[in-house]
Amino acid sequence: MYQTVIEPRVSETDGVGHINNTVIPVWLEAARIDLFRLFTPDLxxxxWKMIILKMNVDYIGQIFFGIDVIVCTWVKKIGNSxxxxxxxxxxxxxxxxxxxxxxxxxDLKKQKSEPIPDPIKQELEQHLYQEN
Known part of the structure; x- marks a missing residue:
């Protein structure tokens, strides 16, 4: 698992007093930097190699300014590409x-997907999510 600590900013707080829902995908992406480095070491x-295809976010509870958050990121599934x-x-x-x-x-230049290299797959496997 990858872990990232994020300090909520006052500017991310909306009119009802919690962190705005539009901020959450930005925080999630910020926590993926180590994964991005696997595919594009110099960023x-x-x-650039990692192109997003789909994202689903479930809001479980409110998040507030003034208390750090921890973003935990696991690899759930590794396919060919x-x-x-x-x-x-x-x-x-x-x-x-x-x-x-x-x-x-x-591959942006070729405009097509390509297999994930084995060394990257091996690193990803170290962060597999284990459902309880």
């Missing part, structure tokens, strides 16, 4: 968000 957009992640956001020991996202390993 160069010229050689794609992978699915399972993510959770926790605040103050409360589960607030559950999400899944599917990415494809994509």
């Amino acid at each position: 160069s957009f010229e050689d 794609s992978l699915q992640l399972y993510e959770e956001i926790w605040q103050d020991e409360r589960l607030c968000v559950k999400a899944t996202v599917t990415y494809v390993n994509y």
